[in-house]
Amino acid sequence: QKEVEQNSGPLSVPEGAIASLNCTYSDRGSQSFFWYRQYSGKSPELIMFIYSNGDKEDGRFTAQLNKASQYVSLLIRDSQPSDSATYLCVPDNYGQNFVFGPGTRLSVLP
Amino acid sequence: ETGVTQSPTHLIKTRGQQVTLRCSSQSGHNTVSWYQQALGQGPQFIFQYYREEENGRGNFPPRFSGLQFPNYSSELNVNALELDDSALYLCASSLDDRSYGYTFGSGTRLTVV
Numbered sequence: 448q449k450e451v452e453q454n455s456g457p458l459s460v461p462e463g464a465i466a467s468l469n470c471t472y473s474d475r476g477s478q479s480f481f482w483y484r485q486y487s488g489k490s491p492e493l494i495m496f497i498y499s500n501g502d503k504e505d506g507r508f509t510a511q512l513n514k515a516s517q518y519v520s521l522l523i524r525d526s527q528p529s530d531s532a533t534y535l536c537v538p539d540n541y542g543q544n545f546v547f548g549p550g551t552r553l554s555v556l557p
Numbered sequence: 558e559t560g561v562t563q564s565p566t567h568l569i570k571t572r573g574q575q576v577t578l579r580c581s582s583q584s585g586h587n588t589v590s591w592y593q594q595a596l597g598q599g600p601q602f603i604f605q606y607y608r609e610e611e612n613g614r615g616n617f618p619p620r621f622s623g624l625q626f627p628n629y630s631s632e633l634n635v636n637a638l639e640l641d642d643s644a645l646y647l648c649a650s651s652l653d654d655r656s657y658g659y660t661f662g663s664g665t666r667l668t669v670v
Contacts, residue, residue, distance in 0.1 A: 547599035
């Protein structure tokens with residue numbers, strides 16, 4: 448089972464700042480990752496999928512993957528209170544089930 | 558609107574009863590997984606179906622069972638409900654090309670009293 452480690456938070460950032468969410472993994476076989484966002488009481492929604500070393504940008508979101516150091520991160524620029532949620536880093540398990548950790552709870556303060 | 562629909566949205570059952578939760582996926586989504594999420598926890602994998610066959614199961618007892626149907630719908634059955642079964646139950650489906658990830662339904666909130 449592919450698993451990751453995330454700081455459960457809460458991570459608090461002021462509105463307009465950059466929120467940096469980090470995720471480390473131990474399985475060198477992990478090649479690609481999903482970032483999901485989950486609002487309290489709601490279901491997870493897919494934000495990003497990254498499989499190549501380097502950065503992948505989508506609007507205010509940038510996912511970063513460093514396979515040599517075995518970490519993946521999600522940067523949220525110009526953070527808004529509506530970004531307050533739990534962010535889940537999930538390794539792709541190639542046809543098998545996803546293994547979710549508790550994620551990192553982000554709080555963006557107005 | 559995610560294209561994955563779950564019913565009912567909320568449910569209250571008594572300990573010892575049986576419950577069936579339903580999920581309707583998008584056309585072409587051959588893989589469906591069910592997850593249980595307790596408060597403050599990440600989703601925990603129950604089982605996965607691919608083209609109507611179970612192809613993976615998490616650490617859940619046999620009283621958790623499921624089915625997947627040819628019309629991309631599926632169901633989760635739980636027998637002999639226990640208080641600890643109270644949770645949000647999530648259905649997630651995906652295409653064979655899973656680079657699109659799983660699409661989750663809005664979930665069913667089950668309360669066992």
